[in-house]
Amino acid sequence: MKNPISILYVDDERGNLTSFQAFFRKEYEVHTASSAGEAMRILSHVHVDLVLSDQRMPTTTGVEFLEKVANKYPQTTRILITAFSDLKVVIDAVNKGRIARYIQKPWDWPTLSLTVETCAMQHQAAKELAQKNQELDKLNRDLNRFVYSISHDLRSPLMSVLGLIQLHDLNPKDHSAGTVLKMIGDTIHRMDEYIHQMMDYFLNLREDTHYETVFLPDLLHKLVQDAKAINPEAHVDVSISGEIVVTDPFRLRIILVNLLSNAFRFNKAHVDQHRVSVRARIEPMALVLEVEDNGMGILNEHLNSIFELFFRTEDGMQRQGSGLGLYIVKEAIDRLGGKVEVSSNPANGTVFSVSIPNHA
């Protein structure tokens, strides 16, 4: 397997560039440049991890060039190659070019190769660390928002329940136990759904993907039945082509549950018949899903935000989302290496199209 590290080698002697390229190209992605100017152009277009530069070049010296690189692309690992053992050059290279290694010319291939390999490994480790840090950072931010939102989102339905009880206590004639209990029940169901979504959120974050054979018709029909309870009057049709798909059943369920519950929940007022249509197609390499409804649709201005954490719009009492559902859907699809698209407008409703890999 090719090393994911890419190298840029700068030297005004073409012969060196050719032999360097020939020696390393099997293992690394190698770019070469015969001048500092050309090298800077390459750096501005492609991602480079290791920069090796010869010291003696006509217009710009290696140290001057590496200093520029250090300032503009500090995340690169830089190596100076020179035939001169001028102490001043070496000091400048270390202090200004902030180089990681210094190679004497003429080089011998084993030493050069070992140096490049060591630098590549260190660079890769630093890259992975930076990436891990970024992930941790995101996790931390999500957690902070979670604490703030949860304190509100979990208390809020409880406070509504208390309000309903108070209403009944004060005025049992207009607010009978039956009507109040019904509303309390609905509120509790919504809260329960919210808690399930939170659990899904964390499980999706932490659990590794794990593939199993899934018999899609059973799963899909069951989940459609469950979701229909949200809106029993809705008309639904399901079409499935193929039966067996190999995927992560937990994440497939997350995706389906949330898309289906949205499709049933967000119906349009004053429309005779709410319709939900679910189409699933198992292909050799992918499972393609479409969930369509003729509901209230999503305003164009919101289309870019619907997959964000805690994004929701204000709406009716039975319908307000938790701001978690589509976020979890997106995260689950990302984890599976799939993709999701949405097309929607308030006139016609919404279609979510999902494609996830089939590991059959």
Add this chain to the structure above:
Amino acid sequence: MHKARYHRPIMLVDDSSLDLYIHRELLQFAGYSVCPQSFTNPIEGLFFLERCDSTQFPGLILLDIQMPRLDGFGFLDRLRALDLPPDKPLPNVLLLSSSLHPRDLTRARSYPLVNGFIRKPLDLEELAHCID
């Protein structure tokens, strides 16, 4: 049971229509006058304030803090910026929230229009204490 002494119309803004329903019922039961329209979307509430005539104009707004997109503070900022005629003086505001975040409390103090902060569920005694 407390009986209302505040008689100007009260407008409700809350993203939860269940809470709007509960508050409307409670307030009317206690004898307050509630604007016929209440708003789950704060922007529509602001439009209403701009357009309505002075007889419909509320003396007080019960405003939820945590709302998606435009929260209670965003609403207050826009409310202050409205160019209203003299017969529609800026209403007072009571902030409502199901979770009192210290940060929100501090922030509320910078708005002179806000004359109280009430935690849900809305308690009629507490409301009376703030407005009557």
